[in-house]
Amino acid sequence: MFDTLDRRALLQGSGALIVSFALRPAASLAADKAAALPSKPVAIDEVDSFLAIGRDGRVTVFSGKVDLGTGVETAMTQIAAEELDVPMARVHIVQGDTALTPDQGPTYGSQSIQIGGMQLRQAAATARKALLTMASQKLGAPVEALTVADGVVTAPGGKHVAYGDLIGDKRFTAKLDKDAPAKDPKNYKLVGQSARRLDIPDKVTARFTYMQDARVPGMLHGRVVRPTAIGATLESVDESSVRGIPDLVKVVREGNFLGVVARSEWGAIRAAQALKATWSGGGGLPDQAKLWEHVRNTKIVKEEPTSTVGDADAVLNGAAKKLSATYDFAIHTHGSIGPSCAIATFADDQLTVWTASQATHALRQQLAKMMAMPAEKVRAIYVEGAGCYGRNGHEDAAGDAALMARAVGKPVRVQWMRADEHGWDPKGPPTLIDCKAALGPDGAVAAWRTDFYIPQGGAGPVPLIAADLAKLPYDVGLFPGGIQGNSAIPYKFAAVATRVHRLETTPFRPSWIRTPGRMQNTFANESFLDELAAAANADPLEFRLRYLDDARGKELLQRLGTFAKWQKRTGPRTTPSADKATGRGLAYVFYELNRTYVGAVADVEVDRKSGDVRVTRFAVVQDCGQIINPDGVRNQIEGNVIQTVSRTLKEQLTWDSNLVTSVDWSSYPILTFPEVPVIDIDLVERQTEKPWGAGEPSAAVIAPAISNAVFDAVGARLRSVPFTPDKVQAALRAT
């Protein structure tokens, strides 16, 4: 189709940026490479699973946790370089390759550094210990007398030996040693520094190869053609409808799975648009206008108490002053700016997929099951894609590509179109929360009860669309695990009951979206707490402090008060005459009650007439223990604030009885530049503590801080996300 020009010539033309072509590993995808499986340990307890040191002293880190656009690659490099005392430039990271990297579980839940990084630290500390033992023999000096700098071990008197000469290309053959001493944080040179992100120069000059940019030789282009209703049956396909498309290779049909493969990408797009197919049945989605009734009427299959103190129900029954409120949180889509994409190829009985999956090891198992192949014959290789905030469509695209590649016997790249992504990625499920509390005569909280209605689920992988449509085997289940987090509260009330009611079904295939469940649950808890503070005539900051017994949490809140210049308030400061009112609101979380403290203050402006809420400023204080890269943490917090302001003010899935109807950016709008608040961040330094997650906790406090700020501004409670103008107007009328 194209008379292709040499890419290099194009780039090096006059006036063009000359690039060095130091190809990052992802750029050199070669189908033949995949055929020969390198053999190397990947067990979670072996040092060799995590790192290798070459003769030249270069350190290769094998990381099962991947960079989803969060800077984890840089942070992991800092951790390994620090522990081994080598320059960062000598460390190279291989991410998420099932043949090379240990199965450290999916990259989710703000665990990359907290868990994955600490496994790597332990591996590096073990390796260092082994290297020092080897050096001690070689140099004839005791281990304690040795020093390391730049990957060279030196004995008193100056005799030295480089890592490369000690281990060069050989295996450590050692188990991860829990007792191998990790470096004392006071000697850190790299950890705790805002090292510049390794990927940014390539990303801003177009040298980076995203999953969406990756190509393999002989590759064809696939596009999916999805059913016209969820659950519909494919009756017939009219192949004559695409006969005129010169590049078309094949219409792939397997059960209800339909796709097209073409030699060119544009050919595949045209064919997918033109293909005529007849579908029947399916649909039957609940009426969107009655979503919350639907949720309330869904069968409960399991009751999970997540905390119990005293007998909250008894206190509530006998209480004179009671408050109750219901909170809900809409269904959200991930909305990655680059739709999902994958390449699959079969060679020598082996399936290789290149994927931006957050969970390549799990995907490998899913593909093996679906394709009826042994898992050893499936390799999934991570290639970073557009930002990923949880399980989106990447795994599904890999399943699509595998089916199409098998059908045509050639490598196939599947790129989802925007409507595929918005329409078919798994969704953040709808969440409904009932809150009740009793206040004593003194304004003290006598009882607290919250009931969370969320789908059942575990931590397994979300089923692949291709397996479902093609009627191939897959593990059944609803799988957004961990969404009960943050349902229990940090406040020491006299009686507490927090109850999770697991629903049998939810309208759309559910998955994790940044701060899954934890965001929704914290929204209800922290907003309702604010309602109690107002009812008790108390300042929201003081009210929280009154019920905390955790010194680190208290310190964080006090610091937030100072940082945000919090002014005491005991009720809404309504300015009745003004069309525009301003307010401030506060929220706090001790994430999952076991890691990362965050507090935030939102400043809002509410337009009483239009119902518009503008968030003008956010102040965030975070204590996530040891910080590997402060600027990286700030970047994550900024992202959490902006993305969650967007989710809180604007976002909700729409659908009819058959399908999602919010399938582009005009029907599913997100926050734009003029609407982005100013963000001030204060990080608590605790370099001698364990590092905790920073990728998502701060997102938990955003919605409640905004809701509480709106109350402060106009005296109306917003209890339903998103805070669209019509809901704001309704809340204003109700006050």
Place this chain on the structure above:
Amino acid sequence: MPRALTLQVNGRSAKVETDDPDMPLLYALRDGLGLHGPKFGCGLGQCGACTVLIDGEAVRSCVTPLSAVAAKAKITTLEGLGKDGKPHPLQQAFIDEQAVQCGYCINGMIMQSAALLRTNNKPDEAAIREALANNLCRCGTHARIVRAVQRATSV
């Protein structure tokens, strides 16, 4: 019948052949010429990920049919923005401000800003936000992006 077209891309002549003159420029640049700068984001003109400069103007290549691109029009992609082997001041400013999370939107942010700076070499923050109002970022890198554009204009 495939038809040969000549495009001027990053200072060179490039030939593409297509049987569909309505094919969007984006696919010619990415698939035909192997460029990675312009990204596929929506294909609908809604997000800005595919932005290139045509004669200095920011254009969404996903909704620009090849037939609408004049043979003499000068197309610049993110690859061709720098000069003499050095990154463009905007690219350098994005590095200095670490104004990337995933970076998928950044092509559009830089190309749109490059077009802005042609007509307004000292935009204030409001003007930058306005100029980028139709460029979407899902990671929430906006604050840094605005700072980067400001930094590029202050050198």
